[in-house]
């Protein structure tokens with residue numbers, strides 16, 4: 164629905180947004196692991212839409228991808244989503260019809276699947292990190308969601324950043340409290356460099372999936388679009404000291420993204436390193452070394468371009484692609500083709516080698532299944548659903564194709580996805 168929100172400081176007029184249930188971000192949905200989630204999308208917008216439940220190993224028919232797993236829901240119509248929740252963790256939901264515009268206007272929210280036995284923390288907090296490109300005079304989104312300039316470069320970066328729909332988000336806390344912070348990057352294209360101040364923390368999960376062992380936060384944390392990171396932090400700052408989550412601003416200074424405002428103190432207990440979160444089912448990926456490798460070059464964009472690629476069933480050169488508003492290709496294919504990038508049999512282990520031949524980073528997201536990054540020496544990284552592939556970098560992912568259906572694989576810089584960086588795989 165349409166509603167108005169004060170995203171920016173009071174000197175900006177309030178911003179008309181598109182929302183789930185009237186709030187930005189949408190309501191936090193919390194459900195128990197192993198339960199079934201049912202939600203009716205009632206489309207009160209003037210344009211078609213659909214909802215994707217990002218990171219859930221979901222029934223394909225409920226994945227929300229207009230044009231692949233369902234038809235977009237027209238204005239005034241509804242769609243019933245109902246699916247099982249096999250995994251605990253931090254997930255999110257967002258529009259998946261013209262998402263470049265719809266997510267930027269506000270259509271996203273957190274989806275938290277709770278473990279039967281939660282970790283020992285005093286509080287569990289969602290921090291949904293976003294940016295907005297607003298006109299300071301009108302408070303309106305700078306309306307050109309489809310600007311070729313941003314789509315062919317790094318994507319749309321906001322002039323204002325915030326958490327949970329506020330530019331000045333504050334989390335009250337007491338010294339010595341232990342908090343679980345669930346970070347979600349819902350920005351269209353911004354990669355956040357983050358650090359903690361006045362907090363001692365551990366990373367306990369990535370993209371919803373628990374790490375085998377909590378990792379102390381010592382360095383800058385990188386959170387690419389669509390990625391999540393669960394931290395457990397102890398509030399070490401005392402009342403009056405600065406504490407919170409900082410981000411690296413474009414001018415290379417650290418700024419406060421979410422302030423933890425410390426008032427008073429809780430009795431000090433020495434809890435030490437937190438226990439790992441309970442494992443989710445089906446976290447093992449076996450037979451990776453023997454699995455065939457599928458090559459997926461990431462190509463296009465400003466400065467590099469493409470010699471030619473297939474768009475809409477036709478081979479096109481760079482000039483022709485640009486005329487069609489397309490700038491990127493995955494494995495020589497621009498946007499969704501009729502045939503999948505790969506067809507896998509159910510249960511098969513697969514490897515996809517993504518080579519970034521562009522001068523921009525890309526946050527590559529696979530729907531329906533989590534993967535591990537396979538290093539050159541064969542070592543496997545943590546389970547993820549979105550991985551950042553830097554320019555001139557080759558990243559190989561390995562996964563078990565255990566979820567049947569048609570699954571999107573695309574860049575989560577949403578302007579890139581809309582202008583070609585989208586492909587799909589079929590699991591039979």
Ligand code: C2O
Nearest residue numbers: 215217389528571
């Ligand atoms: Cu969160 Cu296809 O996306």
Ligand code: CU
Nearest residue numbers: 525574576579
């Ligand atoms: Cu991209």
